[in-house]
Amino acid sequence: MKIVQILASSGGIGGLEQHTFNLTNQLAESNDVHVIAHPCYAEKFNENVQFHAVDFSRSRWNIRLLWQLKTLITQIQPQIVHAQAGKVSELIARIHPFLADIKIVTTVHGTKKNKSGYLVGDAVIAVSQALTLGIPESKAHIVYNGVYPQTALSVDAKQSLKHSIDQQFPHLDSTKKIVMCIGRLEPVKNIALLIQAMQGIDANLWIIGDGSLRQSLEAQVKQQNMQHQVAFLGFRTDARDLVQLADVVALSSEREGFPLVMVEALQADKVMVSTKVNGVIEWLPEAYLAEIGDSTALQQALKKGLESTALADFEKLFTRAKNELTVDAMAQQTLQIYERLLNK
Structure with a gap:
């Protein structure tokens, strides 16, 4: 053809x-x-x-x-x-x-x-x-x-990658769980909402990506006194490897078609938390979704995603993603x- x-x-x-x-x-x-x-x-x-x-x-x-x-x-x-x-x-x-x-x-x-x-x-x-x-x-x-399909990193490779990030951002508590956001730092991704939702959550936030809003987002982190909790990693060519270090992958967008970050998170056996954008609502459990623009609901979904029981809610989705996506x-x-x- x-x-x-x-x-x-x-x-x-x-x-x-x-x-x-x-x-x-x-x-x-x-x-x-x-x-x-x-x-x-x-x-x-x-x-x-x-x-x-x-x-x-x-x-x-x-x-x-x-x-x-x-x-x-x-x-x-x-x-x-x-x-x-x-x-x-x-x-x-x-x-x-x-x-x-x-x-x-x-x-x-x-x-x-x-x-x-x-x-x-x-x-x-x-x-x-x-x-x-x-x-x-x-x-x-x-x-x-x-x-x-993703290539799973070995235990040693994961430890080495994690160590390199910990050295780059020594102000973070390296023992805390990781919430990871991957995307362009542009208005449609509404990462400001995610930063707001992370207030009071006992986990670090790694933001992977770059864009026109980086300076204002960094200012927001300082204003909310969250420097000890948030790291801006910038654009990374190894984002798919970094996903394997996450405890939760988060999406706070205003709109999406069918986000690849969700596909990559599910294929890497990672819990996903998101606003109710297109595509995501057809896949993720309701408890891990928040209304678009609602920081309180997103915070609740993040807390749910960080619980030890969350993985059980996603097991069938992980298998389905590997077969269908x-x-x-x-x-x-x-x-x-x-x-x-x-x-x-």
Whole structure:
């Protein structure tokens, strides 16, 4: 099968981008897969993928961008064009009349009030049940995000990694349990809420990630006199290893599509506490969820997650995540959607 994946991001790597890298590389193991994306992502695709560089920093109304996209797709002559997220879907909708005999698939990755741009797709994939709202039932499909299986660290490797963090942040009590937050330090992640919820909880908070709010979040920690409890680790390439040191992984977002941090936490056998964002509410037990923006409820969920009995509530979820939330499962389900379209 000849497939074109299109990613319209122009810098940065979040859930949308990682999803596209993983799906494209996996599909390329048994299909002729091309990807059209910004040149900054070229190294994220393996040697089986044919990469076509396009500057997607331009407006979705840019005539040259539309012409370049139409010309590339026409030259490749794929059976399937898969548009990842809203910008690509709108671009494809504008050049759709020139793409005769090509099946279009679009994927909704985040909360959007207006999903009309996605409806150019012969099939519309949503990464969580909630995101199918507004999509005709005849077109809607749910495919959860998946990640590659984690390599479990040895006891010695865990101790060495923990020791390196303890040395970097000597002001923390290294004997305390660890609540871990992984994400961009941007308003949508609402990490200020998590810091507020951690007040009075006998555990350390490790914040992994960077962004525009770092300075204000550090100021909040000082203002709340929590310097002894909170560490900002910044951007880390070993975040998946660090997850294995957590007692609880926490998410305090205002909105999500289907957060990869939840997938990675569950696959690492870690208790997860979260606000009630899309995707999460379809997986986690109610006792470990808090209303969006409610610091008191989030604090209660964190306390519950730190109890010794919490692991028992998650055992079945850990197994389910290892079976269902994988790149292979995601790719196989996506291929089945492609095949159904081509057989119509």
